[in-house]
Amino acid sequence: MYASQLSNRYLTSRIIPFIAVAAVGLCVALVIIVVSVMSGFLEMVKVSGKSLTGDVVVSRPITGIPAYAELIREIEALPEAEAASPVVETFGLLRMPYGSGDGGKQVEMVEVWGIEPESLDRVLGYRSKLYWKKPAESELAGIAETDPRRDPFFDREAEGMALRAKDGTDGVVLGIEISPFNRRQRDGSYRTTDPRTGGQSAAYFMANTEDVLLTLVPVSDSGSLSGEKKRRFSIVNEVQSGLYAVDESRVFMPLAAAQEMLLLDPRPVMSRTEFDENGRPKELGTGPARATTIAVRAKPGVDPDTLRDAVERAYVRFYQRVTADPGQLVDPPFPDSVDISTWEQRLANFIGPVEKERELMRTLFSIVYVVCAGLVLAIFWSIVQEKTRDIGILRAVGASRSGVLWIFLRYGLLIGIVGSIVGALLAWAVVDNINAIHDLLGTPAPAWLQVLAWIGVAASLALAVMGMVRASALQAVVWVFITLGLAAVALVLLQHRGFLVWDPSVYYFSRIPSSLDMNTVVTTMIGGVVFSVIGASIPAARAADTDPVKSLRYE
């Protein structure tokens, strides 16, 4: 009973334990904040990645999957599947409407997706990624007053969903980072700038006002290149997916146009054995259109792996059915196998390194635990040194060695528990407000805060001088250090013009992930407690071994 009474009293009646609690709390908070932000970042990458490919992807590059519409019906009939959409994926060259500096037009290498916007919206939420559209009521509060999207002129949702310009010509939707004249703002929005002047310019709004020239090269099933196909498209909208790798290179175009340019549209099937009177292969009929990719969305609650297995079985049924029909005119023939993978498998090369980086950070920051144990050990060593006489008294009144040991272990345990709780609360407060803190760092300090800091400097300097006058070295030294600290803060505030810690052009999420990773919270708190007890154990053992006679002999 005395152990709990004493350790509780030691904890609340002295300054040193508060330093120990603060040390443990800061260590715990540091680990939780870093790992939570990393986990949140990884989660955002995963969510963005998933929304870019669908839960499961059926893929047959180059020659594509013939009669894909029938396969999509087969897949959409699955109880595990919510929707499926055909895509033609390829690479191409995009000649932009602005110059490259030498008088010609700038050419970009892009990843081209031929899509059906409505079905792709059901699978990937394509509509939500269109940038130039009227913001929803719920979004208006977070959009700046000067944001051009508030102007109905910039609403191009209908064109983006139709992939068709107002004049009826085919249009393309570009990733919003393809054009260097779209300047990303701190809040994640974009402003267009005029390439001629560099200033902000609504007049240089590309969507529906400019054309691009897209060049695609069809590839045969043997791998040989056919002549390139060029077509002019209107820019009808831009997309912001949230991932820079996508936003800087992806172009959406109408599926039919992509099929036509890549020779994947319904085309005549020629006989290899029969010839007409001119010696040319006889035309047997028209083969079906092809899509290189089918993106599939799982029903809510269905695991992507489960969906993949179901889609694999669906493809086998589809293949058996279409190849059993002798009337099918397909050249190249139906592929007997296609690549069917989940979004995680497709993005493994991208997500893997981020996951490894997070684990590396977790490991590196776990060194903080050792620091925590070291701090507690140093603090407890000093406490035991100071409490030697108390230990002698306790031993004199009959306390056992284990009782004395338990006082200090319990003391360490309490410091670990209280420190971990304080650290978790601090981490929660920081993570929950991390974007507000970031915004605060990004704006110049207000005048009143600067004045307050200088008043603090003056006041602490006065107290330091008073300490010197009274010949109190402690007061003088403490207030001199406080004065120096406050002066440093005041100077930083004076010079501070706002700086960007989380640069969206590097991380490409406009907001810093701000949710606590509960696994990290629990494991870090346990780590904080365990290492506090470990840090306390050596001084506690030393206390238990203290000779009561020696500790009581002298005052």
Next chain:
Amino acid sequence: MPMLLEAEHVRKTYRLGRHDVPVLKGASMAVAEGEWVSIVGSSGSGKSTLLHLLGGLDRPDADSGPITFAGEDLRRFGAARQNRYRNHDIGFVFQFYHLLPELTVLENAMLPALVGVWLPQWLRRKHELRARATELLEVCGLGHRLGHRPSELSGGERQRVAIARALINRPRVLLADEPTGNLDIHTGGGILDLLAERHAAGLTMVMVTHDAAVAARAQRQVRIVDGCVA
């Protein structure tokens, strides 16, 4: 008269650096139940060492003679029995009071009663223990100081708290090491009066002092000279 506490040819050597320093070289003494004995001697003669050995705070040399309490040889005590001996059978009063600064007067007085007591026992007995500590402190003239910290007390008051603490478990022997050594004559006299009252109530006491006037308050004096009882 039966002897309650007895030391026979007790030897104790301290090791200071590379040198062995014999402090007690075969000291013998006996204290009868209800007796008040003073141990006197010059500084460094070994009187405090003898008191610590009698109280089980320290152990004699391997070749030392026995120290017995009510017939039990302290040398044969295991750790648990030795702790219980210091907690129940003996009460210590030190020259420098040795109160715990974080605890109040009442909590300091109760401290020995809390050793070895677990929460259920504490919940069951706390009123009884508080009442006993309060009563002892009132007897010592500190009934109005129960919630104070030791730093808020005078030297005499602190020593009274130390006496109350030594008596809380109703020990059979009170060992006092220079109980008035840090007090002025008037205050020290008050402390000796308090001890005399406890002795009159039947408490056995062994008191170390270098002050002849203080030693004279005891029934009997034992003089230590160069590690032996003269």
